[in-house]
């Protein structure tokens with residue numbers, strides 16, 4: 410289990426401050442009501458990957474939560490770069506966060522401030538063992554309840570309890586179904602399947618349209634691999650030959666098995682095994698090459 414690798418400084422409301430001075434008041438609104446938005450961004454060899462796309466999504470998430478960030482996207486982009494530079498980050502994770510302050514305990518008040526911080530810390534290379542997934546106990550929050558492309562803390566309650574439940578049962582992570590019963594995403598990643606050299610993934614109408622997901626589309630296009638976005642029922646999973654998940658933190662990870670125990674009543678075989686993840690390995694290799702080539706600075 411890895412503790413966070415403290416960097417020297419983080420950026421908060423316009424200033425670089427020492428990591429250990431980065432505190433908030435216990436009455437902070439977002440601590441009580443999850444009224445925050447955030448991003449997760451990767452740094453490879455000192456360069457930031459897909460920075461503009463992440464900051465664009467950060468501002469779009471903030472707007473959906475009616476958080477008014479007092480900085481421009483370009484200012485936040487520049488602060489991310491400066492953060493990497495002053496902390497001498499090399500292979501790292503960057504976390505911009507916007508949150509409501511401690512000025513009121515009401516659900517909404519004009520007194521509430523919007524705060525912004527950016528932190529970043531060195532990380533270890535993600536583990537490469539194939540994953541064992543299960544079907545999640547709790548379904549994903551429907552897009553009718555929270556805007557689905559909004560990366561708000563509130564959306565992650567479902568993810569935390571599903572992750573905890575999957576680990577308790579001996580799995581690595583869980584695949585959440587959407588409110589219609591279709592496959593949507595894992596707790597911090599998108600999911601892909603392979604059938605006869607075609608890549609299949611859920612339509613992003615009930616899951617995050619991940620930046621890594623979009624990068625996989627670009628890679629597949631370059632490799633002349635067809636990508637199909639479609640609604641996928643759990644029963645369909647039995648026919649796919651490969652499965653992988655994607656996300657900024659997990660990158661591209663092979664899936665070894667899916668267990669269907671949460672769907673006992675739906676007459677589905679209890680386990681699907683994936684042995685020969687050929688397309689997955691090609692996509693993985695191309696993703697690795699891309700992050701090393703295309704990080705922007």
Ligand code: PMP
Pocket residue numbers: 449568594595596597598599616617618619620621622655656657658
């Ligand atoms: N789905 C969820 C729920 C996530 O938290 C993430 C990670 N941000 C993803 C998908 C993958 O998104 P991205 O590729 O933009 O990191």
